[in-house]
Amino acid sequence: MKIDVLTIFPEFFREVFDFGIIRRAKLAQIVEINIYDLREFTTDKQRTTDDRPFGGGDGMVFKCEPIFNAIERIVGTCERKNYPAGTQIVLLSPQGRVFKQSVAKEFADEANHIVLICGRYEGVDERVNDALVTDEISIGDYVLSGGEPAAIVLADAIVRLLPNALGSETSAENDSFSNGLLDCPYYTRPPEFRGMRVPDVLLNGNHAEIERWRREKALEKTKLNRKDLLEGVKSEK
Helix, strand or coil: CEEEEEECCHHHHCCCCCCHHHHHHHHCCCCEEEEEEHHHHCCCCCCCCEECCCCCCCCCEECHHHHHHHHHHHHCCCCHHHCCCCEEEEEEEEEEEECCHHHHHHHHHHCCEEEEEECECCCECHHHHHHCCCEEEECCCCCCCECHHHHHHHHHHHHCCCCCCCCCCCCCCCCCCCCCCCCCCCCCCCCEECCEECCHHHHCCCHHHHHHHHHHHHHHHHHHHCHHHHCCCCCCC
8 A cells, every 4th residue: 555645744754654563564565655745746936835715714725736736746647537546535634524443444445545635724725625535534523733643643543454564463353443342451461460460261261251251341341431332232142
């Protein structure tokens, strides 16, 4: 997979993708990540990327010309109907659909080239959405100063779902949200610490009992912290 990030702050991403799972995936050529400076696609001496909105109002809006120029260079066309198969142009903004594990899996399964446009200021000229964008994504119901942190979130969540990106074939399957629930609690050595013992069921070697315990604890934690996720999830005896 190739992930391209379009931003006016390329330095924001300096070294951020050089750690952990993403670094290993890059070294294994599972993913290629490129950072593009939107200013490189402007045509004026001042390298202007934003302007005041028509109709008045506070703040500035990203101009459409630099983004069109960038997509044409990165993808090879700015005609959405002519995008190569598997291409997703994603605008990161508070107005998008909320990013979830299921959305991350959708991108991991169906896309081979993702361009992340980091919104900023009051937003982006709507012609970008109308003509270029294939999806608009928000990472939550709050407002950030720009889409750069959201781009990191998307890249991390998507890359770890790519085949062979994780050390274990089942790690991603057991993550929170992958089966509709939060993950269960985990323990490691020592079996007793400051009077707190690891549950006996995890020490008895009975894998069927362990799986039942983990399912029950996942349901308990989900009920406590995210009751909304329980809709449609059936308890197993």
